[in-house]
Amino acid sequence: MSDHTVSNANVDIAANLAIVQTRIDQAAGAAGRNPAEVTLVCVSKTHDADHVRGALDAGRRVFGENRVQEAAGKWPKLKAAYAGVELHLIGPLQTNKIKDVIGLFDVIETLDRPKLAEALARQRDKMGICPDLYIQINTGEEQQKAGIAPTDADDFIDDCINRLKLPVRGLMCIPPVDEEPALHFALLVKIADRHGLKIRSMGMSSDYEAAIRLGATHIRVGTAIFGHRSYDLAQ
Numbered sequence: 001m002s003d004h005t006v007s008n009a010n011v012d013i014a015a016n017l018a019i020v021q022t023r024i025d026q027a028a029g030a031a032g033r034n035p036a037e038v039t040l041v042c043v044s045k046t047h048d049a050d051h052v053r054g055a056l057d058a059g060r061r062v063f064g065e066n067r068v069q070e071a072a073g074k075w076p077k078l079k080a081a082y083a084g085v086e087l088h089l090i091g092p093l094q095t096n097k098i099k100d101v102i103g104l105f106d107v108i109e110t111l112d113r114p115k116l117a118e119a120l121a122r123q124r125d126k127m128g129i130c131p132d133l134y135i136q137i138n139t140g141e142e143q144q145k146a147g148i149a150p151t152d153a154d155d156f157i158d159d160c161i162n163r164l165k166l167p168v169r170g171l172m173c174i175p176p177v178d179e180e181p182a183l184h185f186a187l188l189v190k191i192a193d194r195h196g197l198k199i200r201s202m203g204m205s206s207d208y209e210a211a212i213r214l215g216a217t218h219i220r221v222g223t224a225i226f227g228h229r230s231y232d233l234a235q
């Protein structure tokens with residue numbers, strides 16, 4: 001084992017999932033929301049197929065991966081073994097990888113630039129299919145982070161929906177690590193509301209309860225379910 005390897009052998013995934021679900025129920029209840037409105041996206045990036053099976057065996061069917069290559073090596077077999085899996089891409093998508101995501105990912109949460117929207121529309125025209133799309137909003141306007149700036153969001157969303165006729169279902173954000181996430185969640189909801197977009201993907205292991213209070217329909221939780229990653233791929 002290298003220095004960067006973390007053993008997850010002792011992680012009780014079923015128990016972790018039970019804790020997370022209890023917290024989802026409580027956070028939703030406290031906000032007067034139905035917990036069934038909140039979909040838990042189990043973020044399985046960096047964890048091998050055997051580890052991920054722990055969540056599948058516990059009945060979970062919605063998963064998130066952030067690298068196309070890694071997901072392509074792991075998920076076709078798992079999808080064949082477990083019916084009803086819905087796989088979300090939560091990391092950046094290169095336009096030359098679009099062909100690889102069709103049929104593998106059911107949802108792309110990271111539509112983050114005009115060039116990608118154009119390429120997805122071309123691919124849809126060619127193949128007649130396109131995964132459901134969420135637009136990633138760079139709510140913190142961080143230079144190094146992917147996503148559409150809040151000031152450009154309205155035009156971009158309109159363009160994707162009305163001109164390109166892409167299946168945009170919602171918005172997604174990753175708040176800056178060192179800021180109060182609630183402000184970012186509230187901003188995402190405000191933009192989504194303006195466009196009648198029902199899906200708001202926001203909240204991770206450290207802040208999913210706040211996200212639920214503020215209206216998250218999808219929370220993306222990795223560490224709290226699967227344990228620590230051997231290397232951190234979160235951006």
Ligand SMILES: *Cc1c(COP(=O)(O)O)cnc(C)c1O
Nearest residue numbers: 043090204205220221222223234
């Ligand atoms: C890794 C990742 C997550 C999960 O993060 P945890 O802190 O492990 O829950 C959520 N969203 C994105 C985009 C990620 O890359």
